[in-house]
Amino acid sequence: MRGVLRPWAVSAAAAWTCVAGCGPAHVAEYQPKRRAYELPASAKAEAPPSSAGSLWHDGRPASMLFTDARALRVNDVVVIKIEEVADARRTADTDLDRTSESSAEIAAFLGLLRKLPRIDGDLDPNLGISGSSKSHFKGEGRTGRSEYLTATVPAMVTRVLSNGNLFIEGHRVILVNSEEQHFYISGVVRPIDIDQENSIKSAMVADAQIEFVGRGVLTDNQRQGWLSRFLGWIWPF
Numbered sequence: 001m002r003g004v005l006r007p008w009a010v011s012a013a014a015a016w017t018c019v020a021g022c023g024p025a026h027v028a029e030y031q032p033k034r035r036a037y038e039l040p041a042s043a044k045a046e047a048p049p050s051s052a053g054s055l056w057h058d059g060r061p062a063s064m065l066f067t068d069a070r071a072l073r074v075n076d077v078v079v080i081k082i083e084e085v086a087d088a089r090r091t092a093d094t095d096l097d098r099t100s101e102s103s104a105e106i107a108a109f110l111g112l113l114r115k116l117p118r119i120d121g122d123l124d125p126n127l128g129i130s131g132s133s134k135s136h137f138k139g140e141g142r143t144g145r146s147e148y149l150t151a152t153v154p155a156m157v158t159r160v161l162s163n164g165n166l167f168i169e170g171h172r173v174i175l176v177n178s179e180e181q182h183f184y185i186s187g188v189v190r191p192i193d194i195d196q197e198n199s200i201k202s203a204m205v206a207d208a209q210i211e212f213v214g215r216g217v218l219t220d221n222q223r224q225g226w227l228s229r230f231l232g233w234i235w236p237f
Contacts, residue, residue: 028215030173033184035209037159037167070194071166076157079199080170080185082210086147094139103130149212153183165190168205179216185209 071078155170165188172183187208194200202208224232 028180030180030182032171033186033211035169035186037186037188037207070191070196070198071157071168072160072191074157074160077154077198078157078166078168078189078194079197080153080155080168080202080205081199082149082151082153082183082185082202084147084149084202084210086145088146089144090142092139092141094137096135096137098136099132099134101130101132105129149210151183151212153185155185161188165206177217179214179218181214182211184211 070076151172153170153172155168157166158169159167161167167186167188169186170184174181174183185202185205185208187205189200189205193204202210
């Protein structure tokens with residue numbers, strides 16, 4: 001019958017309305033990176049046992065009467081100020097030149113040279129040999145790389161090591177106009193290096209892993225098409 005909507009049409013219209021009315025979604029589901037950090041066997045040590053009934057425990061905030069509220073325990077937050085600068089240059093030049101000449105001649109040999117048969121009268125009765133060679137090689141190469149990264153990423157203490165150092169991990173995801181940016185940092189910090197603002201520079205993070213990647217429309221437009229990449233892979237010249 002005319003004027004009657006079918007059930008599948010009503011469902012499709014409802015789904016389209018729901019999708020159109022939703023806010024912007026992430027480019028793809030973000031899966032935070034996790035890393036298990038283990039100390040070398042020689043650096044592991046058991047924590048000293050506390051006395052029975054004692055209210056004080058070494059390494060706990062209650063036993064540190066003269067410290068401020070900095071990251072000390074698991075799940076505490078510390079701010080990592082990332083500022084990584086790298087600049088490398090290397091140049092190599094090679095220039096080789098070689099020239100050699102040699103000659104030999106026999107002007108007379110007991111009169112036998114004059115008795116040699118002549119070919120069309122062009123054969124010189126004097127025997128002579130001469131030769132020369134020259135080679136030249138020049139090579140030049142240069143390589144350079146410069147990087148600069150600055151960011152502020154809050155991280156969380158995920159483990160307190162046996163020596164009191166903190167293993168931290170932090171993620172930060174920024175979505176702007178269908179372009180995602182992902183920050184990740186992890187490493188080991190010393191509590192004494194954390195300043196009064198509960199922050200620490202990335203240069204003081206040991207065994208650091210820092211990642212800054214993006215995905216979305218801008219990143220996709222920076223890549224070659226699959227056909228261009230395939231032709232570049234099989235092209236031998």
